[in-house]
Amino acid sequence: MPFDKRKALQTALSYTQQGRLDKAITEYQSVLKADPNDLNVLNTLGDLYARTGNKAEAITQYMRLGDAYRKDGFAAKATAVYKKVIKLDSGNLPAQMHCADLYAEQGLVGEAKQQLLLIAEQCSRAGNMKEALTVYQ
Secondary structure, three states: OOOOHHHHHHHHHHHHHOOOHHHHHHHHHHHHHHOOOOHHHHHHHHHHHHHOOOHHHHHHHHHHHHHHHHHOOOHHHHHHHHHHHHHHOOOOHHHHHHHHHHHHHOOOHHHHHHHHHHHHHHHHHOOOHHHHHHHHO
16 A cells, blocks of 8 residues: 555644644655655654754754755754754754855854854853864864
8 A cells, every 4th residue: 555645644744733742753754754844744753843842953954954945955944953953052064154154155144153152152161162263163
């Protein structure tokens, strides 16, 4: 029997509404397995993992989503998703660097500079002076 994406999405939504988040996650994973490019499902999975306290998996889904948006030229959407990652893990350097790069690409020089300064300060506090100097440059 072929996979019925529409039915799986309805089931996942129903589980979510019932508060059965683990079952909803399982359904959304099956949808993503059938259609790995469904960005809405990636976002929803990230949100559900965050709600259940699984920060690592939420970050994984959000990073995939941000990377996909960035690749497709949706800088503002990518930035918003990387900000979700930073909200979950303020020390996530890849997400911070992506935000800084995207700000610069969008001509948001002030935001890019502010993001880079935060990254450099974080590296400095962590004792990673070489990385801090690279960011400052």
